[in-house]
């Protein structure tokens with residue numbers, strides 16, 4: 001199974017977040033919960049749905065990621081842009097942009 | 104400019120309180136995103152790629168300095184210190200927090216602004232000519248009619264759930280600057296043979312995935328019937344427009360499916376029943392609104408005007424700016440000044456809070472405290488005395504807003520694209536930036552001459568690429584950003600839709616492709632011939648041959 005991560009926008013400010021190991025939502029890909037099998041997926045799905053119900057995040061969904069040099073990186077460029085912030089504003093970057101992202 | 108009456112103000116204030124309550128309930132988890140989404144969209148609040156986005160309406164693009172300072176204050180206090188002017192003469196904030204959105208709307212209401220109907224299936228911001236009231240050959244001021252339509256269309260009960268969004272533009276000059284033929288309804292102020300002023304009504308123009316040019320549904324409509332005619336037209340659309348398919352719901356599809364004659368007949372029938380009813384415009388009401396846009400007390404041309412002339416001879420940078428960014432005014436001694444928001448330092452249409460404050464100050468000093476936004480994402484000072492041009496240029500230069508490129512290749516219309524937009528297929532801003540850098544040499548830009556380059560990040564065409572002399576559309580090709588080029592589009596009175604020239608280019612190659620197109624034009628143009636005229640004369644072949652030598656060779 002490909003690796004996946006839950007992502008959403010936080011309700012209070014709209015900022016892009018990822019489901020973390022501890023069930024909270026984080027802006028950092030380093031802290032995100034990487035889902036690698038069906039069991040983990042089921043559990044994460046339940047957590048994400050609850051978070052949407054309690055209006056912590058809006059419209060959570062899964063994205064495909066890969067692990068490279070110990071870092072998690074979204075596969076689609078749209079999701080890379082969401083994760084790292086608008087490429088035209090590197091000053092807004094939420095995390096170090098790995099050199100290989102092509103952004 | 105127009106000022107709210109008590110009713111307008113109350114309506115906007117009440118809406119703010121209503122939205123405050125809705126936001127509180129959303130944050131408390133009492134309403135779901137699905138329930139909340141239509142409510143926030145009714146107040147211009149989108150959820151984009153990175154954050155919420157608030158689109159603030161600027162009726163026909165006109166802003167007072169008080170309003171502009173308020174926008175600067177909001178950008179600084181609630182956002183990240185900048186705003187983005189759009190192709191609908193609106194301003195977008197890219198980072199507002201949901202919890203603060205009601206405060207922002209309350210602050211906007213203090214200066215008679217709001218974000219109502221900047222989203223959703225409703226009438227959108229009514230656009231008008233940015234040179235309205237000051238253009239040399241204008242028939243009549245388009246702002247008056249845009250305002251009359253604004254009042255009629257704001258929260259119109261019958262039309263609060265149209266099949267799809269609805270865009271109206273009004274122009275009063277023979278030279279169209281509003282892209283009137285690309286609107287759901289385009290209104291062109293005209294004089295008939297008897298010398299009476301009225302309107303030509305166009306319908307069914309639009310961009311998006313099915314670009315179409317508006318067709319005349321009525322060649323001449325007397326002034327007093329404007330609203331009743333629009334009401335009849337909207338009624339037919341509201342009843343017959345398709346609601347089964349979002350992509351077929353715009354009025355252009357209805358026009359296409361019914362044919363213009365059939366639609367015309369239906370509208371005339373409806374209109375004949377209502378035209379002398381309560382929507383007929385009494386002359387004193389037209390006068391009342393017109394007075395809000397009455398021309399200022401013009402001053403006599405000053406002798407100091409010569410000063411500007413002398414500076415122009417002495418200072419080539421100033422001369423360039425005057426030649427390119429300053430336009431003739433109907434009043435002797437005055438000039439229309441375009442402020443370019445297409446610099447090398449920021450995305451097209453972006454202004455910082457500091458620049459907004461600076462512009463507000465300059466507008467007060469030099470242009471009767473008024474600034475206008477254009478659909479080409481620039482700003483205009485409409486009341487500058489020629490004697491002040493040199494001082495104004497120096498001040499604008501300090502703000503970084505004196506780039507002399509209005510109408511040239513680096514004056515690019517560009518949508519936010521995948522840097523911000525959740526619907527995007529590819530990025531557009533970095534392409535605009537790279538093209539601007541490639542063509543940064545002003546002498547070269549001037550030699551190339553008038554050229555409208557427009558970029559959209561997806562088929563929704565917010566960047567008007569269909570109407571670009573050169574249009575660029577971002578597409579996603581198996582996870583890679585690619586760019587399709589169209590040639591020959593135009594948004595003026597001789598509107599045309601650009602034609603796809605061939606296979607799309609990779610992000611890496613697209614700037615070189617633009618270079619090739621421009622060089623081809625420069626090589627084959629006739630004396631004094633602009634890009635679009637050359638294209639219309641020779642067609643796509645010469646461009647194709649140079650862009651795709653492999654393809655044309657193979658075919659030969």
Ligand code: SF4
Pocket residue numbers: 518519520521524525526527528559560561562563564565566
């Ligand atoms: S054209 Fe597409 S990418 Fe650009 S702003 Fe519109 S919807 Fe977004």
